[in-house]
Amino acid sequence: MKQVDETILEVKNLHTHFFTDEGTSKAVNGISFTLNKGETLGIVGESGSGKSITSLSLLRLIPSPPGKITGGSILFKGEDLLAKTEKQMRAIRGNEISMIFQEPMTSLNPVYSAGEQIAEAIRLHQKLGKKEAWNKAVDMLRLVGIPSPEKRAKQEPHELSGGMRQRVMIAMALACHPEVLIADEPTTALDVTIQAQILELIKTLQKDFGTAVILITHDLGVVYETCDRVAVMYAGKMVEYTLAKEIFTNPKHPYTIGLLNSLPRLDLDQEELTTIPGTVPSPYDMPKGCSFAPRCAHARRICEQAVPDLESIGPDTKVSCWMYTPQWEKEYEAEKKVGVQ
Amino acid sequence: MGAAVEGKKVLLKVDQLKQYFPIKGGFFGRTVNHVKAVDDISFHIYQGETLSIVGESGCGKSTTGRAILRLDEPTSGHIHFQGKDLLSLGRKEMRSTRKDLQVIFQDPFASLNPRQTIGQILGEALAIQNVVPKGHRRSRIEELLGHVGLRPEALDRYPHEFSGGQRQRIGIARALAVDPKLIICDEAVSALDVSIQAQVLNLLKTLQRQFELTFLFISHDLGVVRHISDRVMVMYLGKIVEIADKKSIFEQPQHPYTRALLSAIPVPNPVQERERILLTGDVPSPIDPPGGCRFHTRCPFVMDICKTKAPELKRSTQNHQVACHIVS
């Protein structure tokens, strides 16, 4: 199904900030990436790195105030979503771009049956009668592997297990055959054996419908098995952007390397885990230069002074780190002269 | 750490432990049913080792830990700790024994009083057990903070001023305060980000060596479990399905559930392409668990006997116990 490199979504230099009493939180601070038709892009990063705010920004679902998209553009099929009216956005959400969240209970309405909610989502975007929409809802439930879908369609969310609710969410998200599906930690709340089922389901449906998927997760194993490409986020920025397989065999950014080393692995013996010293900087008080500099073993003077750009260092790999720039060696020479280190 | 098990002195022994929670219903709030959270399990923990309990949500991992601490009163069974049956101890005796049994929970914030400084929190732990004379408490607290990698300044600060990883260190310091023998870590690193989790795991290992601690480590993360454990116990719906040393569990799992569980975990390794056993269906309810083998509704190898007869936990090789009709 995969068409070669046809871009469906292009995000350029996106900034989303929160203006609170405590100051300005730069939750998303200059993010750029492209998503091709039918591919799966993983976004990984630790808690608070801006993964969820990025995905909510794409659908313009940022609570405002205090949040605001303060810069950049989001081109969906060539048109900037940031220039659309709210009415136009409503026609796109759930129809051309859909989203599934980590905790399905918060996004399912507790007083309507699963079937009613899916049928409603379908009728919002397609001219179908009540009966037809209901039948389609039942079909979708069958498609996502819910046993006795006719019966389950009549049940309310609290009568379903966690795994089943997540399937209902997926059925609802895919009911209108969106071109882009954003899944924010769709399996984090689930047990591993159920997670394996759901990921398999997303993969199959994606192949059948040719949907492009943005999969947000903190689990590098999930990225490896599910994604084509991956973006690593740190403190509101993208620090590395590459092929999913590449990141495990050939990580480039010092943060990515640190992250991989601190992961207790099922497939390796590690007597002691290598750790990244320190903690993530506060989004209210970002370092002036590279935001990883306070924790980075390689940091040089330039790292503390200026933010490195996300630049290509190969056909499929981009990284934002001074080490991979021509300035790096120059900086070394300069430091030697001044006698730093 | 494996060396610690060589001595093979049993520190804690659990026999036929049952923990049923009543479900009330009807007009008179009568007990209409029970959640069989833990249903007749027996195992032991060697001194100085780390035994992990793994399994999916609701399988009874935490309930087992809570029963050992007598945070819930078990329905029946015996728990022997250093020769004493914990379940027959009176309140006073239990309180003095509790000093030897400490716990670290998943959410350090919920278990730290937000209005107390770190100094007060740790001071209170010392006062309750009265192990350190008053005059020496401050220096003991500073020493404890040092053990968990916090600066002495932390003493006068409040929990909200710390990050998640630091709060977990405070929780560890509090557990260490009374020189315990056994620490139950219930999802102690699950809420932490990988980079911070690694710091805390390393710390736990170091402290174990330094203070000859025994850990009962409860976790759903098998990567973490593989890193920290000497032996691993797998639970499914209130039952133990397999116990073995770490190497056997991860390299030669025998129970179909353990095999499915291990194969379900995504592993970022191109060399190790694994065959995935994809289970169908959901975990059944512990209120009305399937008869026979509790795993039979999802087991790819189910036979007729599995539906009627529950398999017993039996030794299959020297360090390996399994409950499955195929294996025995």
Ligand SMILES: Nc1ncnc2c1ncn2[C@@H]1O[C@H](COP(=O)(O)OP(=O)(O)OP(=O)(O)O)[C@@H](O)[C@H]1O
């Ligand atoms: N309403 C808000 N007001 C102020 N700051 C906010 C608000 N919502 C989010 N943030 C901040 O934005 C940053 C990014 O948050 P985000 O939810 O995107 O993180 P995440 O990467 O999804 O983390 P997790 O893995 O925990 O889900 C965080 O520092 C967060 O505190």
Ligand code: SF4
């Ligand atoms: S830019 Fe400098 S501080 Fe930042 S990751 Fe690269 S080497 Fe480290």
Ligand code: SF4
């Ligand atoms: S006893 Fe039967 S159903 Fe249970 S795990 Fe073994 S083979 Fe499967």
Ligand SMILES: [Mg+2]
């Ligand atoms: Mg999030």
